[in-house]
Amino acid sequence: MSDLLDLPVTTLQGEETTLGALTDRGAALVVNVASRCGLTPQYTQLEALQREYGPRGFTVVGVPCNQFMGQEPGTAEEIQSFCSTTYGVTFPMTEKVEVNGPGAHPLFQRLTDAPDATGTAGDVQWNFEKWLLDGQGEVVARFRPKTLPDAPEVRQAIESVLAR
Template identity: 80%
Template structure:
């Protein structure tokens, strides 16, 4: 799945790039995020993980999505302001995309093919679903929304892709 690195994405600021360039070819935790969700406080743990593992060549990548009960209605500027002011987010984020259905972004078409810990692949179930992606572009783990970013199983998956 190294083609994942070549998939086009656009940053939250509107700059076209690729998944590999945006993550710097580093291992990443990709998360579909939303600002008005009951799980939104996970941003704090995501930022903490980003800070903790950044020096070891790791990043978190936030991907805003408004497909789940309209919980990410804001503009790019509003999303960036909310994340920065409320949770001190410094990790990179993409533009708002669709993660399911016919309009699903190619990144999520690829990510949703990966199974979770129960062996189930398929559509994103809700905001804050997570994928650990190795620097080579292979998906090594998928976690459903209620699995906390700093849970032992997420940390173990992150550690498995770090040098």
């Protein structure tokens, strides 16, 4: 079992927990998010995935990040209000973290080791990069920011993990 699930995270509400506790140790799509990005409308598809696959043990986990042109400048309360009011977000969100560089959260230090479909690993390219984890916390797919959450390849990967 991957120790990714045991990594400590703090929720947007300030509660200390682990990634495994947020996901009930089920399949998860971890996404670095931002409220003022051209890709922000992806929240709509992320919430749709949560509602569709949540009953089958799947969880979207949003991780706010302000490292890309300051596109997530808000406080935790502002982020929470924006996401719930504008997009009806019900999935768990963590506190705002760094995803690249020496201050990167340990979760992203590990996630960025996973390659995408082209075999490229490394730094997060932009907001709304996505990692699909199985119930054991293993990264099974990485999708770059412009891949929509409801793209056929994302849905197929989620279905594959849930069928295990």
